[in-house]
Amino acid sequence: MKYKVMVGLEMHCEISETNTKVFSGAANLYTDKPNVNIRPVDMAFPGTLPVVNKEAVRKALMASMILNCRQPEYLYFERKNYYYPDLPKGFQITQETKPAPIGIYGKLKFECDGEAKEVRINNLHLEEDAASSDHMARTSKINYNRAGVPLLELVTEPDIRSADEAVAFLETMRSIYQYAGISEADSKKGQIRCDVNVSLMEEDKDETNPENWGTKIEIKNVNSFGGVRDAINYEIERQTALKESGEYEKMEQQTRRWDEESGTTIFMRSKVDAIDYKYFVEPNIPKIKLSSEWLEQIRKEIPRLANERKETYINEYGISNYDATILVKEKLVADFYEEAISLGADPKSASNWITTNLLGSLNKLELTITDITLTPEMLASLIKLVENKEISSKQAKEVFADCLTSGKTPKEVVKEKGMVQMSDTTEIVRIANEVLDENPDVIEQYKKGRTNVVDFLVGQIMKKTRGTANPTIARSTMALEIEKR
């Protein structure tokens, strides 16, 4: 018997690109220093009140629009009540599907291994993150920097059919968050966290009828895309084995935990033990009317996303689909590329430099594009140097390697290394004639048909210019000048 895999995702992504937290005036800034970005409300000191960050709402609405969700007429927030040391208020301010979250019933197209896919979005809501805790043997440490950081939770329908599809979807979402300026979406900074729902159903049954669906198993706190892939694959294997042994139907709806070390999922609680969060509308935040003008303005402000940019690169710049895909994979790389072009770099050369040299070097040096000193301006200037034949492409690679982290500009490196090619034709003509004047015998040999003496004469130009003359120009000039004799 074959089974159809049904995967639904809950993706939490911090909105990192606001100045302040979602209900607090504290800085929304990732830092290694614990407990520095805190206002009294982040630690729930008695009497403190939440104040909604309009920019966080704007960004959340933008995400809602990109996901083709409906936006609510009024914005409400709800309290989700539970006790945990990393939740200072004893409740999280979040949104429920009723009355209306920031986005509801959307869909998103994405690509997995070159195949077009679509996933329905059940809802998107804006909430606050909890503090982070570090558990030691006898004690725990709590860091409140993260408490109150804006968080977007996206809930999909179970439309995903494999671990690869899940990861492709998540990568698309990450790209959207980055391109829309909503979040760095950096899982290394803990900005992305996922819960994964996995169930199996008989392959030949109708998937549009929920009665045919299998038992929903929720896996909590998967914190990397690799983890998502492994957790889904593990769960498919585990559930398939249960199907085969006939135990699947006996299994109750449950929540499990992904254990990265063992690469397994571990039982946490069954549905009957589900926590009652006692939701109710947050009374300290009046319901906020979202004007259609504001929504329209936000819609207009949606930046060009990866797909749109990719199309431009292919259609307008003549970049291959393969290279264009590489260029848009990370927004910062695409931004770098576009800035270089806007500064006059040839789009194809810039693409070549970035996809081969730049990304290759970053990979080799284990750096990110933010770690380097090479700027788009420097890349554009380097490309110009080659175009103008001031340096050879071989020299250019050397210059590039130097500029990557030295803080020097290509021109500085070229000068420092004495690489500048003499491309001033008048000057080369003058020197060529000087060489000819000094070598009348060689001219004679040339006239007798020994054309290879030109090599010697070009060599003399190079000698006189201490190697700085552009060799191609030197050769063509010499060929012309000797003919005049």
Place this chain on the structure above:
Amino acid sequence: MGYMSKSILEIHEALKNGEVTSEELVKEAIQKSHEVNEKCNAFVTILDDVKGSKVTDDLLSGIPYGVKDNYSTKGVLSTGSSNTLKDYVPFFNATAIENLTNRGAVMVNKTVLDEFGMGGTGTTGHTGIVKNPWDTSKMCAGSSAGSAAAVAAGVYPYATGSDTGDSIRKPAAYCGIVGYKPTYGMISRYGLFPFASSLDHCGALTRSVEDAAIAVDGMKGIDLNDMTSWDSKDINLFESLNDDVKGKKLCYVKEICDIANYPDASDELKKHLANFMKMVDKCRELGMEVEEVSVDQKLLEAQPSVYVVISCAEATSNMSNLTGFIFGPRSEGDTWEEEMVNYRTKGFSPLIKRRFVIGSYVLQAENKDRYFHNAQRVRRLLVDRWNELFKKYDAVILPVGSGPAKPLEGSSDMLDKQTQILEDHLQIGNFGGFPSITIPDGFVNGLPVALNITGKCYDDVNVLNIAYALEKNMDYKNQIAKEVQ
């Protein structure tokens, strides 16, 4: 006879004339605080070392006042009269206190309340029972018990209070003074320890309508830290006072005021209601129209339960920040759960725990619609009914409670079923956020009784003017408690 039993205007004049200094006033207030504490147990903290302040043109400058102990006061113990915060010294001021401080007002003590405002007797604070200065065998009512006792005893001309059900207006009645809760959001709640956020109001207890206007002028103002606050800079309550009330229309509710509703009426109740009707006649003498209106008995009967459900639900959630981890005396325990449970079990009084249980119960998924949502629906119906009255009438005038202060002996927070609506109707003012003021309107068996005037939202000036005119034509303005035997 000192200055502290005088009105704010009189004291201000004396300060301006140089008759007395702020320093001397503070000294008098501190000395009186100790006397009254001895007799009534009204204070959690008396600020013996506090200094006077500079006298300016601001009416409140240089003048001592008291602060209910559920206001966050920077550097000064703020307990909410609870063991859970018995050692809590905040590092920030509530906005209302900050506003008063900026005007040069001088806080001289922190007054006892029912634990976190959750009580109507003044007997549940962690420092013990507050006694009524008119008769120490009687209660002050609550929860602003200490503030009411202190103002009535002449410690200072005003004290701050908070009012979730009737916590300013009921103790004011029992102590023969004025209690005023302005429109929801006129005074910021930032820094007020929350009880039930959608019902909580800040306000003042004074000995005259004029002082109430001056005190609230000093506390109010829009606050970026409280999204429910609104801009009232165009409203100057004190300067708007005007006793010309000719042609104003008032109404009273038959189902609350008619003695025929109370077949087992006590002698006190009969006298109280008869006195109230005399005041209604007085209103007519002043040129106001007063009509009797009828409100659905069922709606009125549901009102106290609606209050219990909503206030307990919000309170349960609001007080989830009290865990002993961040503030408050931390408890022992082997796990964080144990520490938290021990702290809350030891710290809260049984009355509060009872309310938490109710609050949790009504929010549970299986009960939420039946209790919490229904309570919200009835709240809406009551508010709609009152708003309907406000279309026709400038204000609703009603008697406060079922008579004068109740005895401490044998008191409980459980109220007599038959007179429950008389005792609880002021909560409608909290349901709607209506401006509401209680003023003394006579004596029953030697103890003060009071009436209440409530108007529509943002119509504070009108409500105050009606009270101002009425007060002028009665003999209870600026009265100081005289102990009755």
